[in-house]
Amino acid sequence: MGKTLLQKVWDLHTVRRLPTGQTQLFIGLHLVHEVTTPQAFDMLRARGITVAFPDRTFATTDHIVPTLDQGRPFQDALAEAMLSALEQNCEEFGIPFWNLDSERQGIVHVIGPELGLTQPGMTIACGDSHTSTHGALGAVALGIGTSQVRDVLASQCLPIDPLKVRRIAVNGELGAGVFAKDVVLEIIHRLGVQGGVGHAYEYGGTTVDRMSIDERLTICNMSIEGGARVGYVNPDQTTFDYLRGRPFAPAGDAFDRAVSWWRSIASDGDANYDDVVEIDAAAIEPRVTWGINPGQSVGVSEQIPSAGDAGSVAEALEFMGFTGGEPIKGTKIDVAFVGSCTNSRLSDLREAARIAKGRRVAPHVKALVVPGSRAVRAVAEREGLDQVFRDAGFEWRGAGCSMCLAMNPDRLEGREVCASSSNRNFKGRQGSPTGRTLLMSPAMVAAAAIAGEVTDVRDVLATAEAV
Amino acid sequence: MPSREIDRIEGTGIPVRGDNIDTDRIIPARFLKAITFDDLGDHLFEDDRAMTAEHPFSKPVYRRAHVLLVNENFGSGSSREHAPQALKRWGIEACVGGSFSEIFRGNSLAIGLACVTVTHEEIDRLMAAVERTPSTRLVLSLRDRTIEAAGRQVTVGIEGSVRDALLTGTWDATGMLVDDFDVVRGVASRIPYIRGF
Numbered sequence: 162m163g164k165t166l167l168q169k170v171w172d173l174h175t176v177r178r179l180p181t182g183q184t185q186l187f188i189g190l191h192l193v194h195e196v197t198t199p200q201a202f203d204m205l206r207a208r209g210i211t212v213a214f215p216d217r218t219f220a221t222t223d224h225i226v227p228t229l230d231q232g233r234p235f236q237d238a239l240a241e242a243m244l245s246a247l248e249q250n251c252e253e254f255g256i257p258f259w260n261l262d263s264e265r266q267g268i269v270h271v272i273g274p275e276l277g278l279t280q281p282g283m284t285i286a287c288g289d290s291h292t293s294t295h296g297a298l299g300a301v302a303l304g305i306g307t308s309q310v311r312d313v314l315a316s317q318c319l320p321i322d323p324l325k326v327r328r329i330a331v332n333g334e335l336g337a338g339v340f341a342k343d344v345v346l347e348i349i350h351r352l353g354v355q356g357g358v359g360h361a362y363e364y365g366g367t368t369v370d371r372m373s374i375d376e377r378l379t380i381c382n383m384s385i386e387g388g389a390r391v392g393y394v395n396p397d398q399t400t401f402d403y404l405r406g407r408p409f410a411p412a413g414d415a416f417d418r419a420v421s422w423w424r425s426i427a428s429d430g431d432a433n434y435d436d437v438v439e440i441d442a443a444a445i446e447p448r449v450t451w452g453i454n455p456g457q458s459v460g461v462s463e464q465i466p467s468a469g470d471a472g473s474v475a476e477a478l479e480f481m482g483f484t485g486g487e488p489i490k491g492t493k494i495d496v497a498f499v500g501s502c503t504n505s506r507l508s509d510l511r512e513a514a515r516i517a518k519g520r521r522v523a524p525h526v527k528a529l530v531v532p533g534s535r536a537v538r539a540v541a542e543r544e545g546l547d548q549v550f551r552d553a554g555f556e557w558r559g560a561g562c563s564m565c566l567a568m569n570p571d572r573l574e575g576r577e578v579c580a581s582s583s584n585r586n587f588k589g590r591q592g593s594p595t596g597r598t599l600l601m602s603p604a605m606v607a608a609a610a611i612a613g614e615v616t617d618v619r620d621v622l623a624t625a626e627a628v
Numbered sequence: 629m630p631s632r633e634i635d636r637i638e639g640t641g642i643p644v645r646g647d648n649i650d651t652d653r654i655i656p657a658r659f660l661k662a663i664t665f666d667d668l669g670d671h672l673f674e675d676d677r678a679m680t681a682e683h684p685f686s687k688p689v690y691r692r693a694h695v696l697l698v699n700e701n702f703g704s705g706s707s708r709e710h711a712p713q714a715l716k717r718w719g720i721e722a723c724v725g726g727s728f729s730e731i732f733r734g735n736s737l738a739i740g741l742a743c744v745t746v747t748h749e750e751i752d753r754l755m756a757a758v759e760r761t762p763s764t765r766l767v768l769s770l771r772d773r774t775i776e777a778a779g780r781q782v783t784v785g786i787e788g789s790v791r792d793a794l795l796t797g798t799w800d801a802t803g804m805l806v807d808d809f810d811v812v813r814g815v816a817s818r819i820p821y822i823r824g825f
Contacts, residue, residue, distance in 0.1 A: 173819060174815070175815070176811055177811060179801075180796070181789040181790075181792040181793045181798060182788055182789040182792060185805060187812065187816055189821060196708075197660075199663035200665055203663075203664070208802070210802070214816075224660075225661065239662060240661060242662075242663055243662075246663045280821060282820070288707065292707075305731070306738060307665075307735075308739055309734065309738055312738075312801050312802050316805035316809070316812065317816070318812060320789075320805065322789055355704065355727060358727065358730055411825045415824070418825040419821070419825040422825065476646065566652075566657045567657060567658070568658070585652070587650045587653065589656055589675045592658070594656070594675035595679075
């Protein structure tokens with residue numbers, strides 16, 4: 162019987178069995194940002210411990226970064242204190258740090274792959290639940306909390322219980338206007354927001370095989386929204402082609418040796434899975450969330466469910482101001498946000514720009530595009546995407562997490578409704594306790610910004626082709 | 629550095645009904661803008677509490693509770709340890725629920741906050757008992773894997789590793805992980821991408 166990638170990576174990184182029965186797992190790459198680490202560094206100092214592997218630790222700033230005025234000190238004194246703390250901690254403990262003046266700064270889950278830090282067969286940890294993103298390159302990537310950040314800083318290890326592996330095979334052709342975001346929203350809708358607890362999700366099938374790394378990153382990113390601890394795609398030629406030439410990827414002959422090892426850690430053909438789920442790609446349409454968790458989505462041509470007997474549906478309808486039974490299409494929006502670690506990469510911006518080009522944002526809509534990294538922003542500007550967005554009435558911003566969780570000045574006000582390419586539609590997530598979020602693909606966000614309401618991006622694409 | 633051994637947790641309960649209560653609701657992101665965990669307890673469920681005067685965390689009758697009672701998938705979403713930190717700083721010492729998100733449970737263990745599960749029917753019964761009589765005493769024994777309330781004792785679910793870590797005071801894992809560090813360096817040196825391709 163063959164092994165899964167998870168088993169192979171797990172075995173390779175196992176240090177020992179702890180007295181509690183957990184596995185002590187070595188972490189190959191530790192990514193650090195300003196929000197979940199200041200207390201961890203304080204705990205190290207209090208215990209007189211240093212960072213065990215500073216050369217396997219990299220830091221950037223993303224969550225609190227203002228996307229308009231990045232002058233220091235920040236207007237927000239609390240945000241300034243957080244960035245100052247990270248600056249001091251990185252200097253004191255010898256950790257490389259890509260600050261706001263670095264061309265490598267960006268959302269931690271965007272820059273890891275972009276710089277080639279994220280590689281197949283790695284174990285990765287970061288104090289952020291969307292660390293699962295990095296699995297797109299065949300890594301086992303774990304989101305952790307602050308005390309665990311302390312432990313990884315101190316030991317480069319985590320105590321962890323074993324995981325089951327569920328293979329999610331997506332087969333067939335996606336229709337025009339249907340994207341990786343729609344696939345993962347469909348998966349979470351089908352399997353539930355806690356369906357993945359105790360599991361790693363292995364994504365495969367012909368649809369995923371054909372996907373670019375950007376698309377795979379979007380899918381793995383939202384594994385955590387389905388309750389899975391990690392999500393990954395087996396490394397293949399697409400992965401190797403993506404990594405070749407990136408700053409932290411092996412170069413020359415070492416790259417070829419790396420490729421043969423990367424191939425070897427992919428799941429074997431006869432690997433044993435705890436279960437297998439099949440998804441038909443052709444049946445997926447653009448999806449939109451209507452509720453208060455990412456499992457609560459419908460196809461854009463469908464109706465919002467009625468309350469029935471499920472208490473959580475009633476709670477969601479009440480918060481969102483829906484009665485139930487009405488179509489999601491036509492829902493008026495106030496704000497449109499293209500960004501976040503889910504959908505802020507170059508291909509996402511290109512898809513949104515394709516819809517925005519030659520059109521105008523509805524007068525009542527505030528629309529912003531926030532690239533995931535300085536590098537994405539620079540390439541997008543070379544391609545003229547910034548101008549396309551500006552001409553259409555979108556604001557073009559600096560790189561960061563921005564309105565995904567509103568720890569910077571970008572946030573919803575009052576009961577505003579936001580069409581968002583981010584990952585969470587939780588109550589209050591986008592900065593206003595009563596603000597409402599509709600999750601969808603970047604192209605759907607752009608289409609909603611222009612229509613001023615939820616619309617089917619496939620109709621926009623069809624019109625464009627007719628012209 | 630050994631941490632405190634945790635076995636029995638005793639006290640009154642506070643029921644928070646609802647499935648999928650995410651960590652953004654437990655502690656909204658704006659309160660993460662701080663470099664310490666110190667004041668988090670004051671902002672627990674702040675936005676939920678603003679929306680209903682009936683929120684259990686706003687009711688003085690529950691103010692001294694030590695045991696949080698919840699439904700399914702509690703603590704989903706963000707990996708912010710700030711959520712269990714806020715609960716602990718408010719006074720919660722154990723969470724009893726239908727189920728928990730994995731990261732929340734891990735973060736809770738790392739700060740010595742026990743999360744145990746009971747069946748859907750039992751959590752409903754416990755919540756109802758506490759709502760009826762907020763002074764109801766709950767006694768959780770990790771050693772016996774039981775919770776007792778109002779003269780009724782039921783079995784709780786807890787992973788063996790989590791129970792061991794709490795009972796033996798090794799939930800603060802740093803000491804264990806840095807112990808015999810040559811073994812860690814040895815494992816690292818045989819990993820191809822660490823060793824170099």
